[in-house]
């Protein structure tokens with residue numbers, strides 16, 4: 348077990364820098380999820396921790412040992428690849444035993460560890476099979492098994508579930524979480540899927556264009572996003588963003604509607620800003636309401652089973668409302684309200700979160 | 707089982723395969739049958755009369771010490787060429803697989819020998835090793851080694867083996883290299899994390915995974931050494947000195963066109979034909995039930 352510390356990590360391929368000055372402190376036993384859109388540099392960061400890529404600058408420490416110049420095999424890590432990277436010419440047993448043999452463990456010890464992992468992952472009856480004779484989910488578990496038997500101090504996962512179908516993905520997510528609970532080993536998990544990030548992580552690292560946007564617990568990330576990027580990336584459906592301007596009565600939206608200022612704490616030092624609100628925080632009513640309520644046309648409704656999404660527009664901006672089931676009338680119009688306590692304000696220029704002046 | 711789709715009978719398919727069939731008949735079946743027929747004839751010294759002797763020519767061949775010598779020589783030559791060209795190509799491909807920067811240059815250079823005609827390649831090696839003007843012979847002389855492939859049979863054999871192997875390395879390299887490139891990088895990385903160094907990764911991961919390629923090349927190289935090395939041998943040693951580099955294919959030519967023993971030469975070519983058919987069958991059999999991962 349070990350903590351992992353990144354100090355000002357940069358990575359360049361040729362002249363292009365793809366990871367910029369990344370620093371983070373991952374504590375022993377934490378489940379870390381690095382999340383971000385495709386191509387943002389998540390895998391590169393993970394591969395640098397694994398030792399598969401050299402760092403262009405900065406330091407990586409695993410368990411207070413500087414590992415910059417250590418070979419992958421000496422970093423006491425194990426990695427699960429997106430395509431599983433199972434050895435196609437070896438059966439399941441040998442796939443798991445390969446690394447143990449290289450570590451010169453005794454035959455008895457190897458047998459014991461492989462059987463243990465096989466039992467944990469329900470692979471017992473497949474030990475003699477070749478990877479191509481297994482289903483996607485089974486291959487995935489073999490890849491896990493191969494990481495498990497090494498008893499590493501840090502597990503590294505690079506989008507391990509993205510090749511599975513939705514149901515299996517959910518199932519494996521739960522198993523993975525259980526596994527982490529039992530082992531208590533530090534795990535660093537890379538994904539582009541914010542649902543995986545929210546459900547698995549003790550600590551989420553949101554990455555955008557090679558930079559860390561925010562580090563925090565799932566709740567912090569969801570409730571107190573540090574930027575428009577984080578707010579838009581985490582949460583499904585994503586947060587609504589509406590450009591707005593200061594006006595006498597409050598905040599005026601592009602269609603002229605004014606969110607009343609009396610109960611708002613508006614950052615006062617900027618005229619232009621962007622208002623954010625999560626789809627489930629918008630209040631909706633069928634009945635005509637008075638001031639503070641905006642009348643909207645509902646363009647269409649998406650039924651999710653457990654609830655529904657209403658799509659409408661404010662000026663040129665699309666707005667999504669998330670609602671519980673219940674009233675199944677065919678809704679074509681209604682009145683909405685933006686509760687003051689649910690609003691976020693972002694800078695018009697760089698999308699950073701604007702602090703609300705406490706008054 | 708595949709279900710057959712039934713079309714109305716039409717002459718079109720026959721028409722479409724006709725050119726291919728025609729080529730096979732004119733350039734293979736016809737000459738092959740001629741050779742087989744020829745191999746059962748004996749012609750007298752003046753070419754005045756021929757006699758049909760069934761398999762006598764074959765029986766004679768296998769009781770002929772010279773022919774058996776040539777057969778063993780060919781086996782040795784082929785084994786040496788195959789081994790040298792395969793193993794060097796494998797080493798080059800493994801190195802090229804690891805190079806990232808100058809990979810294209812390196813690859814291009816390695817592919818060049820393949821574009822050189824056998825006779826030109828032969829001439830090149832002959833000049834390099836020429837006992838009087840050759841650069842290599844000169845350096846060998848400097849270190850006190852007396853090189854002369856014109857009189858020394860072993861020297862001559864070594865030279866044609868080297869020249870023939872060199873010519874084939876490019877071909878092998880291309881296949882090995884393509885095979886290695888097809889292995890997902892993450893496999894190698896997984897092995898690296900598992901603790902395998904470069905050499906062990908090569909022998910336990912890469913080499914087993916390219917084994918289908920290796921087997922294919924093995925057969926192709928044997929075929930090459932048996933048949934396609936004629937040009938090089940002809941240019942470098944003409945089978946000499948004293949038949950030291952005369953392999954089966956060269957003997958066919960020597961006995962038939964120089965020695966004018968048409969029946970015996972035809973019998974030899976029939977034997978070669980059987981060998982190549984055998985090799986082809988092995989090849990196809992293997993490809994049909996290729997090692998599947």
Ligand SMILES: Nc1ncnc2c1ncn2[C@@H]1O[C@H](COP(=O)(O)OP(=O)(O)O)[C@@H](O)[C@H]1O
Pocket residue numbers: 360365383384385386387388389390391392
């Ligand atoms: N070996 C490489 N050579 C050049 N560029 C690379 C290499 N690996 C990754 N990149 C670039 O680095 C960026 C980040 O890649 P990656 O870490 O794989 O993204 P992610 O895993 O977040 O999708 C991408 O723009 C990608 O094109």
Ligand SMILES: [Mg+2]
Pocket residue numbers: 389390391
């Ligand atoms: Mg990636």
